[in-house]
Amino acid sequence: MFITFISSVGLGLSGAVMPGPLLTYTIRNALTRGWPVGLIIIAGHGLLEIALISVIFLGFDIVLQSSVAQIVIHLAGGCFLIYMGVDMLISSIKNSISISADTGNVKSGNMMLTSAALSASNPYFIIWWATIGLGYMLDAARSFGVPGVMVFYFGHFIADVSWYILIAAIVGKTRRFIKEKPYRLLVACLGSLLILFGARFLIGAVTGIIRML
Numbered sequence: 135m136f137i138t139f140i141s142s143v144g145l146g147l148s149g150a151v152m153p154g155p156l157l158t159y160t161i162r163n164a165l166t167r168g169w170p171v172g173l174i175i176i177a178g179h180g181l182l183e184i185a186l187i188s189v190i191f192l193g194f195d196i197v198l199q200s201s202v203a204q205i206v207i208h209l210a211g212g213c214f215l216i217y218m219g220v221d222m223l224i225s226s227i228k229n230s231i232s233i234s235a236d237t238g239n240v241k242s243g244n245m246m247l248t249s250a251a252l253s254a255s256n257p258y259f260i261i262w263w264a265t266i267g268l269g270y271m272l273d274a275a276r277s278f279g280v281p282g283v284m285v286f287y288f289g290h291f292i293a294d295v296s297w298y299i300l301i302a303a304i305v306g307k308t309r310r311f312i313k314e315k316p317y318r319l320l321v322a323c324l325g326s327l328l329i330l331f332g333a334r335f336l337i338g339a340v341t342g343i344i345r346m347l
Contacts, residue, residue, distance in 0.1 A: 135278055135281070135282060135285045138270075138273075138274050138277070138278070138282055138285050138286050138289070139285050139286070139288070139289040140289070141270065141286075141289070141331065142270065142285070142286045142287070142288075142289030142290045142293070143289045143290070143292060143293045144293075144324070144327050144331070145266065145270070145290065145293075145328075145331060146289065146290035146291070146292070146293030146294055147293040147296075147297060147324060148218070148219075148222070148324040148325070148327060148328050149218075149258075149262060150293055150294050150297040150298065151297060151317075151320060151321060151324060152222065152321070154258070155252040155253075156175065156179060156249060156252050156253055156298075157298075157301070159175065159248065159249065159252055160172055160175050160298055160301060160302055160305075161301065161302075161305050163175070163245065163302075164301065164302040164303075164305040164306045165305055165306070167306070168302065168303075168306035168307075169299055169302045169303035169306050169307075170302070171245060171302050171306075172295075172298040172299035172300070172301060172302030172303070173295065173298075173299055173302075174245045174246055174249075175245050175246070175248075175249040175298060175302075176249070176291075176294050176295050176298040176299075177246055177249075178245065178246030178247060178248070178249035178250040178253075179249050179250060179253045179294065180291050180294065180295075181246070181250060182250040182253050182254060183253075183263070183287070183290075183291070184287075186260075186263055187263075187267075187271070187283075187287060190263070190268060190271070201342060201345075201346060202346075204272055204342060205339050205342040205343055205346075207265065207268055207269045207272060208269050208272075208335045208336070208338050208339035208342065209335075209336065209339040210264075210265040210269075211265040211266040211268070211269035211270075211332075211335045212269075212332045212333070212334075212335030212336035212338075212339060213332070213336070214261065214262070214265045214266060214332070215266055215328050215329070215331050215332030215335060216328070216329050216332035216333070216336075217332075218325070218328050218332075219325040219326065219327070219328030219329035219330075219331075219332060220325070220329065221325070222321050222322065222324060222325025222328065223322055223325040223326065223329075225321065226318045226319070226321045226322040226325065227322070229314075229318065266335075267290075269335055270286055271283050271286055271287075273338075274286045
């Protein structure tokens, strides 16, 4: 289970560090309210993830019993992971990563509800859980059952909480985001990690195809 946990933390951190509506919303609120907003905002995000995982589990047994479904999920997840990793590397090299304080039309009344709405409105969030997240939950469930899935989600949530509280604390204290070069290096390293994870998914899919032949 330790490898499942570590992989989950790495995957979660890779997604959390990339600019998006939730990160910009956190930065905007941290400027005036300090580090606690990171915990409040990611709590709303986490509750949405739990709801999504619960929905996925409604048909989980059927998916677990289907070798074809597992191969398709791993192929899709592997391709998406590699795409995300390459995109992160290119963005870091070209210095095209930017943080904006604009979070669109979502109002900032209740931070937990707003963070859940921002996450749900992000197409990458749904795609990630439908491919990468589901693929890793399948692996965790096959190896360790429900406890394995719980460990996977716990690692993912720990990564989200750690990053968002860190960012909220930095912004709340210094009124600035982290420096550009260290951030670009972090994005590049995590992008490389995603490519490795994607290759692992694809290898698993190919192995599954070979077993079916």
